[in-house]
Structure formats: C-alpha cells, structure tokens
Amino acid sequence: MNEHILLPEGSIEKQTTTLNLGPTHPATHGVFQNILELDGERILKSTSTVGYIHRAFEKIAERRPLYQITPLTDRLNYCSSPINNMGWHITCEKLLNVKIPKRVDYLRVIIMELSRISDHLICNSIVGVDSGAYSGFLYLMQYRELIYEIYEEICGSRLTTTIGRIGGFERNFTPAAFQKLEKFLKEYPKTLKEFENLFTRNRIFMDRTIGCGPISAERALNYGFTGPNLRAAGVDYDVRIHTPYSSYEDFDFVIPVGTTGDCYDRFLVRNEEMWQSLSIIEQAFQKVQEFKGADAEVFHADSPAYYLPEKKDVYTKMEALIYHFKIVMGETEMPAGEVYSSVEGANGELGFYLISDGGRTPYRLHFRRPCFIYYQAFEELVKGGMLSDAIITMSSLNLIAGEMDA
Amino acid sequence: MVLTNETIQLKLTEKFPDQLTDWLEPYGMLTFTAPKDLNLKVLQFLYNDAELRFQFLTDLQAVHYPDNKGAELAVVYHLHNLVDNVRIRFKIFVDIDKADVFSATALYRSANHMERETYDFFGVNFIGHPNLIRILNVEEMDYFPMRKQYPVEDQSRIDKDDEMFGR
Numbered sequence: 001m002n003e004h005i006l007l008p009e010g011s012i013e014k015q016t017t018t019l020n021l022g023p024t025h026p027a028t029h030g031v032f033q034n035i036l037e038l039d040g041e042r043i044l045k046s047t048s049t050v051g052y053i054h055r056a057f058e059k060i061a062e063r064r065p066l067y068q069i070t071p072l073t074d075r076l077n078y079c080s081s082p083i084n085n086m087g088w089h090i091t092c093e094k095l096l097n098v099k100i101p102k103r104v105d106y107l108r109v110i111i112m113e114l115s116r117i118s119d120h121l122i123c124n125s126i127v128g129v130d131s132g133a134y135s136g137f138l139y140l141m142q143y144r145e146l147i148y149e150i151y152e153e154i155c156g157s158r159l160t161t162t163i164g165r166i167g168g169f170e171r172n173f174t175p176a177a178f179q180k181l182e183k184f185l186k187e188y189p190k191t192l193k194e195f196e197n198l199f200t201r202n203r204i205f206m207d208r209t210i211g212c213g214p215i216s217a218e219r220a221l222n223y224g225f226t227g228p229n230l231r232a233a234g235v236d237y238d239v240r241i242h243t244p245y246s247s248y249e250d251f252d253f254v255i256p257v258g259t260t261g262d263c264y265d266r267f268l269v270r271n272e273e274m275w276q277s278l279s280i281i282e283q284a285f286q287k288v289q290e291f292k293g294a295d296a297e298v299f300h301a302d303s304p305a306y307y308l309p310e311k312k313d314v315y316t317k318m319e320a321l322i323y324h325f326k327i328v329m330g331e332t333e334m335p336a337g338e339v340y341s342s343v344e345g346a347n348g349e350l351g352f353y354l355i356s357d358g359g360r361t362p363y364r365l366h367f368r369r370p371c372f373i374y375y376q377a378f379e380e381l382v383k384g385g386m387l388s389d390a391i392i393t394m395s396s397l398n399l400i401a402g403e404m405d406a
Numbered sequence: 407m408v409l410t411n412e413t414i415q416l417k418l419t420e421k422f423p424d425q426l427t428d429w430l431e432p433y434g435m436l437t438f439t440a441p442k443d444l445n446l447k448v449l450q451f452l453y454n455d456a457e458l459r460f461q462f463l464t465d466l467q468a469v470h471y472p473d474n475k476g477a478e479l480a481v482v483y484h485l486h487n488l489v490d491n492v493r494i495r496f497k498i499f500v501d502i503d504k505a506d507v508f509s510a511t512a513l514y515r516s517a518n519h520m521e522r523e524t525y526d527f528f529g530v531n532f533i534g535h536p537n538l539i540r541i542l543n544v545e546e547m548d549y550f551p552m553r554k555q556y557p558v559e560d561q562s563r564i565d566k567d568d569e570m571f572g573r
Contacts, residue, residue, distance in 0.1 A: 051542035058527075059551060063558045094433060161501065190475040221462055221488070224516025235488070244490045339433050340465070340484055351465055353484070368484075376519045405542055 005044055007039050012112060016044055019136060023052050027391045029126060030401030031272070033344030034121030034378070034390070041387050046379045056370060061365040064332030066092050066166060066306075069365070074160035078112050079402040080119035080346040082111045082151065082163045087343035091352040092166045095339045098303045103291050104168045105247035107299065109284045110181070111154070111163060112246070112343070114275040117188075118147045119346030120228070120270040120277075122248045123398040128199060131208040136195050142190060146184045153177040166308035166324055168300025178285075189275075196271055206264060213381040214262035224373040227348030228244070229397060232269045241346040246298050246343075263396040303399040330360055334397070345373050347398040369403045409457065409490040413434040418456060421451055425542075427498075436494055436562060441496040445481070446508040453513055460485040460494065463510065466520040468528040470502075472554045478502035479528055483510075500530065502553075509535040527552035 004015040017313035022033040032053040037045040053342050057072045071082040086108050125137035150159040155163040199205050220233040238255045256272035258265030261330050300307050305394040326332050336358035342351035348370025357363040382390040415459040428439040452460040463486040475547045477499035486493050509532035512568040521532045529550035532538055
C-alpha cells in the first residue's frame with residue numbers, strides 16, 4: 001500500500017490523493033495496475049503492479065513437447081502473435097539444426113511484417129484514442145481485419161494464430177491468400193497516408209504528445225528498452241539488422257530513429273516502421289513469385305523427424321506413420337544444448353532461452369518479454385506529469401498485459 | 407576491429423585468472439561460469455572495459471538443477487555489446503539453501519524487474535535490490551514455483567505414464 005505524501009503548507013489539500021489506475025480501467029488496455037499519488041492532476045509518485053494475468057507459461061512449457069508450446073507463445077503479445085510463433089519456431093530450428101528453405105523464410109517474413117503492421121496500427125491508433133481522436137482507430141481497424149483475413153486464409157485462425165510449424169508452414173499459401181495480400185498492399189498505403197495526415201501535423205495531437213513521457217537514449221538502454229521505444233530515443237538497434245534471422249539480410253529497409261523518446265517520436269517511429277514493413281512485404285512478395293517449378297511449391301523444410309508428415313503419407317508409408325505418431329505423442333527426443341534466439345517483436349526484442357537436456361520437453365524455457373522489461377521505466381516516465389499524460393504514455397509504450405505476465 | 411569470442415575470453419582470463427571456468431560456445435554464443443561472489447565484479451568489468459562494452463543486459467533468469475548438490479541454482483546473465491554486436495552469456499551457481507547473489511540493479515536499471523521475477527520463481531535472494539518482493543505471483547505464496555520439486559501436473563495421477571508422456 002502506498003503512503004500518502006504530505007503536501008506543502010498553503011496547498012488546497014493536506015495530502016495527496018491515491019488513484020488506482022487499473023487493473024480493469026479501460027485506459028490501461030490490459031490488466032495491470034498503477035497506484036498513483038496525485039497532487040491535483042499532477043503525479044508525484046506511481047507504483048506499478050503486474051501479474052494479474054500470469055499463466056505460468058514457463059512452467060507449463062517444461063512439460064510440453066516443442067510443438068505444443070507454440071500456442072503458449074500466441075498469448076504473449078496477442079496483437080502480433082505470428083511474430084511470437086515464428087520466433088519460437090526459429091528457436092527450435094536453431095536447437096534442432098533444421099535448415100529452412102529460402103521460400104519459407106520469405107513467406108515467414110511476409111507474415112511477420114504483416115503482424116508488425118497490425119500491432120503498430122493498433123498501438124498508434126490507440127494513442128489517437130487516448131488523446132481524443134477516435135476516428136483514426138475505427139478507420140485503421142478495418143485493415144487489421146484484412147490482415148486477420150490473410151492469417152485466416154493461411155492457418156485458419158485470427159487472433160491466437162499458432163501459425164506455421166517447426167520447419168515451415170502446415171500448408172502452402174493459397175492463391176486466395178496472395179490475392180488478399182495484394183489487396184492489402186494496394187489499399188493500406190492510401191489509408192495509412194490519410195491516418196498520418198490526420199495526426200502527424202495536427203496541432204492538438206502534437207501539443208498532447210510532444211514532450212510527453214520522454215526518455216534519453218542512455219536511460220532507455222539502461223532500462224533495457226528495445227524495439228520502437230528504444231529507436232524513438234535515438235538508438236538504431238533492431239534485431240532484424242543486428243542478428244538477421246529468416247533471411248532478413250536479403251531485404252532492403254531503413255530503421256527509423258527518433259531523438260527525444262517522447263510519445264510523439266514513438267508515434268512517428270511506428271508510422272515509419274509500417275511503411276518500411278510494407279516495403280519489405282512487397283520485396284518478399286516479389287521474391288516469392290520468382291520461384292519457379294518445384295521450388296515454388298516448397299513450404300516446409302525437409303526434416304521428417306520434426307515436421308509432421310502429410311496425412312495421405314501417414315496412411316500409406318511406414319516411416320511417415322512412425323514419425324506422425326512420434327511427433328503427435330511428443331516422443332521425439334531433442335538434442336541437448338542451450339540456445340538463445342531472438343526476433344524483433346512488434347514492441348522489442350523477443351528472446352527465447354531454451355535449455356534442453358536431451359529429453360522430450362524443454363528443461364527450462366525463458367521468454368525475454370520486451371514490455372515486461374521496459375515497463376519498469378513507466379514510474380519514472382510519468383513522474384511529475386499530468387494524469388492524462390500518463391494514459392498516453394502508457395498506450396504509446398505499447399504495453400501488452402499478456403506479454404508482461406507470461 | 408571485430409570483437410571476437412577469443413578476445414573476450416583472453417581479456418576476461420587476464421582480469422580474473424583461474425576464476426572463470428566452463429568456457430563453451432553453444433550455437434556461437436560465448437558462455438562461461440563465474441564464482442558466485444564475483445558476479446558483480448565480472449559485470450562491472452564487462453560494462454566498463456573500453457573494448458568490451460557489454461552495456462546492455464538482455465536477459466537475466468535462473469535455472470534449477472536439483473542434482474547439482476551445493477550449487478542447485480544457476481543465475482544466467484545474457485549481455486549484449488550493441489556497438490560491436492556481440493552477445494555473451496555467463497552463469498553463477500549458488501546453493502539453494504543460501505541463495506544469496508549480489509544484485510545488478512546499480513549497474514542496470516533493467517535488472518530490477520528481472521531480479522524480482524527470478525526471486526519470485528526461484529527464490530534467489532538478490533542482495534542490494536531496492537524492492538525484492540514477488541512480482542507475478544501473489545504475495546501470500548510461500549514457495550518458489552519454478553523449482554523442479556513442484557511438478558506441473560498432479561503426480562498422483564496414474565492414468566498418465568511418464569514413460570510415454572515425457573518428463
């Protein structure tokens with residue numbers, strides 16, 4: 001419990017007011033709590049509490065075979081679960097030494113960048129909502145719907161996707177998926193431009209966000225910031241560039257950076273990242289179409305021990321039946337070893353630290369959840385600011401309760 | 407100049423002769439073990455050295471090895487040199503009954519939540535941490551759930567055979 005802070009002589013109130021922001025306040029966009037000590041509308045102290053939706057994923061993972069952990073990763077950052085899924089598959093493939101074909105890499109890049117867009121568009125339009133502009137949110141939301149339709153076409157589900165498998169995808173992308181992707185690539189830039197026109201040079205929006213919740217580059221690094229929040233502070237750290245995975249080295253894109261690390265810079269960085277993602281998707285789409293003949297049908301790696309065989313093979317081929325049984329029953333032993341692998345999640349470096357002792361399940365699995373780490377800075381970011389600035393800061397940090405609590 | 411794993415190992419062995427052990431490179435990441443009371447000194451050296459510059463704490467967590475008597479808990483640090491883009495990992499092993507480890511919060515603000523999480527799940531007592539209380543679990547909890555003696559499933563179940571269903 002917080003202690004009230006006594007206010008100086010001559011103040012209207014004798015002591016500060018305690019305000020519980022959350023755990024179920026609509027403005028927190030998730031289940032976490034902030035206990036604020038307010039002098040009028042100014043925040044003197046804030047104490048953050050997390051853990052309201054802790055689901056013990058790391059413990060559960062210790063008793064599950066690798067492919068059953070994929071649905072757990074969905075529920076980390078649920079605004080961009082495909083990135084989590086891919087990050088997990090890439091970690092497993094690193095441990096199991098599975099070589100991934102180029103086409104699969106490019107398809108994965110398409111999916112990951114789509115989910116980066118869907119995450120950023122939610123975050124940015126929510127910043128709009130919290131600063132008083134609701135229409136941008138509703139306008140962009142229909143494009144998240146388009147993205148979700150693409151997911152649906154590929155894997156059958158929308159929010160918690162469990163997309164792909166260790167070694168590739170469960171099936172090839174259908175022509176309908178590519179059509180939907182083309183539609184999205186054609187329509188979204190126009191809308192994003194309009195969204196930017198609505199906000200970027202909008203006087204009200206600028207006054208609300210410039211100088212709100214700023215952080216310097218050194219502080220941000222010390223606080224363990226990664227992702228757009230770190231780049232808004234002026235550090236050009238991006239896992240896609242620093243440790244390329246899934247053939248990101250084949251793509252040409254720019255890392256946008258800000259200077260002050262305030263809400264406005266975070267907003268601009270995310271907007272620019274959406275443009276970059278669009279360009280990456282276009283490049284990947286082109287590269288995918290360049291595959292001809294048998295190469296154009298490749299959608300998974302050739303690793304029968306870990307990749308579930310096709311159903312018709314299970315009925316007709318002995319090996320396929322054995323592998324099917326072993327994979328489904330979780331009887332595949334994995335090599336012993338420890339691996340840390342990370343991907344650039346929508347809000348920072350999403351790392352997986354997997355230790356295997358040669359058994360069927362991980363000995364220990366740890367998720368490096370970016371927003372769990374940078375949320376510590378929140379208390380410092382909002383101190384001395386107004387209550388309404390705290391709301392904007394919270395939404396522009398892109399805090400996702402599911403990721404924070406694992 | 408490129409900072410290679412060999413250079414890092416050389417510099418560290420020069421600074422801490424015969425104290426760092428178990429040099430490995432699983433999947434390309436340099437890994438070593440330090441004595442438990444040296445963890446801050448190693449971190450400080452890695453942070454301040456003009457060539458090493460491991461100034462970003464990527465991750466911090468613990469692992470429980472119940473069979474490793476006297477050194478059951480491993481605290482694992484993942485550090486990143488963002489300038490040269492090199493990652494390293496180092497571990498310290500502590501006795502589970504007196505799991506006292508120096509806190510890295512003075513060096514890295516980011517260690518605050520991570521150490522609280524490690525305390526919450528493994529019971530590692532970080533000395534010098536400003537606010538070492540449970541973070542994800544309820545305050546009333548009186549055990550450390552990620553330790554291996556607490557299995558996920560009810561072990562009294564007999565319809566599931568461990569032979570068949572993994573660990």
